[in-house]
Amino acid sequence: MATLGIKRSGLAKLRANTGITTDRELAHRIGISNSQLARVIAGTSLPGNDTVAGLLHLFGFAAAADLFEVHP
Numbered sequence: 001m002a003t004l005g006i007k008r009s010g011l012a013k014l015r016a017n018t019g020i021t022t023d024r025e026l027a028h029r030i031g032i033s034n035s036q037l038a039r040v041i042a043g044t045s046l047p048g049n050d051t052v053a054g055l056l057h058l059f060g061f062a063a064a065a066d067l068f069e070v071h072p
Contacts, residue, residue, distance in 0.1 A: 003046055003071045010066030011041070014059050030054025 020026050027037040031054050039045035047055075047068075055067055 004052070005043060005069050005071050006040055006047055007067060007069050008041060010063075011055075014063055014066060018059070030058055 015021070015026060020029065023037055023041070024034050027034045030037075030051065032050055036045070036048075036051070040047045040051055052068070056064060059067065
């Protein structure tokens, strides 16, 4: 089964473009906990629906290819 992961480089680029400098601020703006965001960025946890929806709402659907990668 395929899984969805975060592209760290793409997320970093989008954060820089929007001036979001801390994980705490990003977590707050997408509506998840700091610890949940840290696990997703580290790759130890898959992004849940709340994380995916929050990132797409914040950065826009056009950013999906920069934010996510599919792992077989």
